[in-house]
Amino acid sequence: MTEIRLVQGDELLTSALPLSAYAFYASPRPTDMEHWQRLVKDREAWRIHVAFDAGQPLATASVIPMTQNVRGALLPMGGVAHVATHPTARRKGYARTLLLRVLEDMYEQGQVVSALYPFRPSFYQRFGYAGLPKPAQARFNPRQLARWIRQPDQAFDDVTLSSLADGFKDFWTLLTVLQRDQHGMALRDPAATGSLLERERWLALAHRDGTVVGALPYEITHFGGQLVADGLFSIDLRARESLLRWLAHHTDQVTEVALQVPADARPELWHIDLDVTVERVISTPLQNAPMVRVLRPEGLNGLVVGAGSVDVAIQDETLPAAGGRFRLSSQDGRLEVTRGGEGTVALTPSGFAALVYGVLDPEEVVHHGWGVFDAEAQQALRTLFPPATPHLFESF
Template sequence: MAIRHLAVEEILTTAYPLRAYAFGGSPGPVDLDELRRTWLPYQEGNRTLVAETADGVAMATATGIPMRQNLRGRVLPMAGVASVTTHPLGRRQGHVRELLQRLLDEMRDEGHLLSTLYPFRPSFYERFGYVGLAAARTATFPVADLAALLRADLPGEVRWTRAGPGYPEYVAFLDRCLTGRHGFAVFPGYRQVRVRDDDDRWLLTAHVDGVTEGLLTYRIDDHGGTLAADDLLAFGPLARTLLLQFLGRHVDQVERVSMVVAADDLPELWLTDLGVVCETRVTRPDHAAPMARLLSMDALDGLPAGAGRCRVELTTDRWLAGTWLLDGATGHLESRPHSTGDSALPVATLTAAGLSALAYGVLDPAELVIRGLGVVPPDAAVELRRIFPRDLPYLHANF
């Protein structure tokens, strides 16, 4: 099986048929001219690989998207992995494994220190060093329950436009979220610009003292129906309340509001008498929680850290294997190769998924042992908790 890169135009005839079969209803008509106009331009900066038979039949494809992600306050190059698909006659033959190794090799060589994806099967990707992140939740509530906010005199203002004209402000706000929120990730410009080009959302922003402090994009499905919003993004309760107050003005237009909120957000505490249903749905294969991993130990250097010190032995990983000293004594993490000579130093043996879980702040060292992601003696657990305090990430980008 030969692996090669696809030119952009080849994606339509080589990779897209497998994607359409895997992720859509089939069979069905394919309008290549329409796809060339409405879909292909947003793939031009991606890295798409294909595994082919000797006679040129595509058996599997995978795509890497050059993104950026915040890891504990540092914005790092991140490889988003998407559209991993296999021909129905080529499944369970190792094609995806070979593609992923090649794709991550290349993305890492280009400087991408992290990687995230939405898995078709989490256990498969755990063997590749990925660990699960918290899934965003959907909050649904009657718009009439926002009535109390209509009487509130709040400092600040909201502005309302369509996503196309408001795109520059949209991009600027996402970049601010990127620098301010652990786990937050954004697409490259060639992909993100589709929000402007599609122009199929309303864009609502909240402003306090002249600064954009909150943002929400949404659509209305029908009169008397649902105002369906994307991610609620706000720096603080005032901006969030300004956005909700605006939504409350739709009480005679729609019945309910549905929006995406971060896993650590608590809509039930936003407002007295707000009847809200918060749902996190994780099923296979249609609703996956994201996963992430470190691709290089360089991702850890300079992260904010507590004053812990531990030797970590990383096993059976293509990209991270080795023995490393993790030292947070200065308040910023240092990671460097380390010999096994210092018997007084606490030692933990981790998989790549185990170390990624600590770096992303999603699991405690004791949970790594329970999950089979490492061997962490009590003294090492103490040090690793100091180095990597729990910190729930919020990926935001959905690909």
């Protein structure tokens, strides 16, 4: 008899943590008790589900509480992470059973949307998730930006250097400001940021009038090697150029900067004559693109949308509470969702998510088999949900 329940505190040490360590860590390795105790503490805000059979923990799946900007509205989001089944119990449906419970639990917790990084997208698509574009990596030699070094300091913001741990508070404050304007951007609950500090990184911060206006978390592989940055975060052009100038100061120390940028970034236009390689490699399980799902259609009130009104019928087999008929209409450019309507547009949850996030055209939704509706309804949906490029940012 399988029992699924939430686990917290020291019970994690004998249930969820060994399962996810076997799946995601190099092994076998000696047990560093301090590391595990730190994880127990860092995960207090997570909801960690474990499936037991005859008292034995066999599979686990966690939800990290986050918020996400979806078309301008900040929504409660569940980040599904650390899905793992013991090798003796694989391919028996444990992950599937856990996922169904996790969806229900996120719904009960009031989360409106969910995101995850799939081991195989087709597995999660059957749970109502749809793919988002993956961020790109831009690579260039910092020598090419050397012109900026000779320009007067007054043209740039002041840049300081610390460890990520020491500058984390300022970094996070900046990210919460940027999240307000970045479609798709998720940020974990402040109580769940502890494990981010385990990443050893430098943090360059750009300051203006006592406020942090830009941030660049990075590591250097070796002398003559790469400077690898998780992203270049800036509130405006001046802050961005100040951080690019910081990179220019690494000319002759590193031969390449590798910088994560949103899928729609065009770094070739940042600087004249910049030779840059922009690459997006999508390959599971390690270089996977994220996926998203809507858990509560009624929670989408307030999204910034186009014009018009469409009646949809969402058939949600993996989370029935999220299905049904809804009227989606634009009131002064903001989405209003009410239960009811004619249900003329049939959608699967994946089809609905793809439209809400703006990643597929309605014609593609029909083509994938994620919806049934005619050309007139396609046009109505195209007008209501214009294409958009979400950038999730959080990785988990």
